[in-house]
Amino acid sequence: MLDATPKRAPLPNAAGVGYKPQHFEDLIRDPGPVEWLEIHAENYMGDGGRPLAQLRHLSEKFAISVHGVGLSIGSEGPLDADHLARLKHLMGWLNPASFSEHLAWSTHDSAFLNDLLPLPYTQATLTRIADHIDQVQNTVGRQMLLENPSSYLAFSESTMSEPDFLAEIARRTGCGLLLDVNNVFVSATNLNFTPQDYIDAYPVEHVGEIHLGGHDEDTDDHGAPLLIDSHGRAVVDPVWALLDHTLTRTGPKPLLIEWDTDVPDWPVLRAEADRAAQALARVPV
Amino acid sequence: MSVSQTDFRAALLDPAKAAPLDLTDADSRPAGRRFDVYRNNVAVSLTEALYTGFPVITKLLGKQNMDGLAGIFLRQHPPSSPLMMHYGAAFPDFLANMEQLAHLGYLADTARLELAIRRAYHAADTDPMPAETLATLAPDQLLAATVTFAPAVQLIRSPWPIHDIWRFNTEPDAPKPRAQAQDVLITRPEFDPIPALLPPGGADWIDALVRGGRIGDAHDAVLANVPDFNLADPLALLLQGNAITSLSTERPPQ
Structure with a gap:
């Protein structure tokens, strides 16, 4: 069923950045340590024009990771067949090094809500998501990576921990995992657990990629810290420390800096990529 | 006890509704402001998509008025697909039908022009x-x-x-x-x-x-x-x- 033999080079165990069109020239001229780029799949599902021309050009110079934000893997309803067809088309012509999506939902009753919405970790959710991932991998014809969310709240109906839930999904579907270390830090702060414990319980053998990003700080109704996964600033030091801890378990992995709002000039993002490359260089191979 | 996505979505788009009861913090207290993070993400991201898609309309109306209109529009017309490049196709007609904008008759056609420019940008080569x-x-x-x-x-x-x-x-x-x-x-x-x-x-x-x-x-x-x-x-x-x-x-x- 699922073709496990890679037909293209995988993502390198090197620094990558989330691609923003304003950095197009900079990336050609001065990529620094950046060896690969991640794009949001939905931004490249138009019929033509500059976005696709830029992507074709970049894909000749960089390994590309396609990161979906709109498939709504966690939907209670069926997956959007039109969207799945668009994804298959993009994956077909681009033939990227990697494809990933989120443990979340965003579409309900054909309304797309443009956010990654949370799920209870139950057997019912597990079955549904495994079915959806089977459908995606069979349609696209290759393995996908599933990313852990940033959590702001808990479901009282949940019966499994997130690492256990992800491990079981990977076991049932053969999908890989995208480990977002900032999301772990955000969720740990918001839901009062120790992020290192999460990493230690996480099924690292399935990790195909690691994400890092910045978050905002707020407080909840009781004055407790409430971190928000905004991707709008630099990665904070405790997240870099958590990355070091993570890399000792995973070994070197493709490491992405996400910066999606208040996007900085290239030198600032490049400096984050430099720091990611340094973290990778410290990992014993 | 469970929270259906229908309940979640209804509360997400209606700030007057309380967050669903089975959403909590780590100490099993009601989610409260934690649920508002999702409300805010949805409203802000869709409003920003309208700023991006209709920069001239945003300039003509001013950001405050645009925010108010976007808040109504995004609840009446949430995106029908994850392709945000197409979001707002219903916005010109929405503007045309807003009674309080009737004295600004040119708005809807100006929005149609901005929408057409966006379609041209993404059209096939x-x-x-x-x-x-x-x-x-x-x-x-x-x-x-x-x-x-x-x-x-x-x-x-x-x-x-x-x-x-x-x-x-x-x-x-x-x-x-x-x-x-x-x-x-x-x-x-x-x-x-x-x-x-x-x-x-x-x-x-x-x-x-x-x-x-x-x-x-x-x-x-x-x-x-x-x-x-x-x-x-x-x-x-x-x-x-x-x-x-x-x-x-x-x-x-x-």
Whole structure:
């Protein structure tokens, strides 16, 4: 069923950045340590024009990771067949090094809500998501990576921990995992657990990629810290420390800096990529 | 006890509703502000998509008014697909139907122009007709030809000076809008859509060609209403804009 033999080079165990069109020239001229780029799949599902021309050009110079934000893997309803067809088309012509999506939902009753919405970790959710991932991998014809969310709240109906839930999904579907270390830090702060414990319980053998990003700080109704996964600033030091801890378990992995709002000039993002490359260089191979 | 996605979505889009009861913090207390993070993400991201898609409308209304309208619009018309590049197709009609905006009649057509520019930006790539094609045609062959247009080509007709309004709000030193009806042709020579003001009759002529009419027939029909119409002017705009992908000189069956 699922073709496990890679037909293209995988993502390198090197620094990558989330691609923003304003950095197009900079990336050609001065990529620094950046060896690969991640794009949001939905931004490249138009019929033509500059976005696709830029992507074709970049894909000749960089390994590309396609990161979906709109498939709504966690939907209670069926997956959007039109969207799945668009994804298959993009994956077909681009033939990227990697494809990933989120443990979340965003579409309900054909309304797309443009956010990654949370799920209870139950057997019912597990079955549904495994079915959806089977459908995606069979349609696209290759393995996908599933990313852990940033959590702001808990479901009282949940019966499994997130690492256990992800491990079981990977076991049932053969999908890989995208480990977002900032999301772990955000969720740990918001839901009062120790992020290192999460990493230690996480099924690292399935990790195909690691994400890092910045978050905002707020407080909840009781004055407790409430971190928000905004991707709008630099990665904070405790997240870099958590990355070091993570890399000792995973070994070197493709490491992405996400910066999606208040996007900085290239030198600032490049400096984050430099720091990611340094973290990778410290990992014993 | 469980929270369905129907319940979640209903509370997400209605700030007056409480967060679903089975959503909690780590100590099993009601989620409260934690649920508001999702509410805020949805409202802010969709509002920002409207700013991005309708920069001139945002400028004309001011950010505060735009925020208010976006808040109503996004609840009535959440995106129907994850392709945010298409979000807001219903926004021009929404503006046209807002009673409190009735005194700003030009808004809806200005929004239509912005939407058309965005469509042109994402339209499929095509090769333009080779430049020498026209020179190889005798005048009677040219007049008998039909035209195939690039998918990026868009035509927006308005009783309002939408081209002037668009320029005045996007270009430094653009002249103030004149009180007149304006028709706009959007072409995409390479990657950047260009809205051009059409001369009187130009939109009728192009519209007839889009419907498959022959160049000469379309020209004659326009002349009946616009005696000084010269097809060289809109034709030049089409050629500069790489808007024509081919001419067909095949005679239709008699």
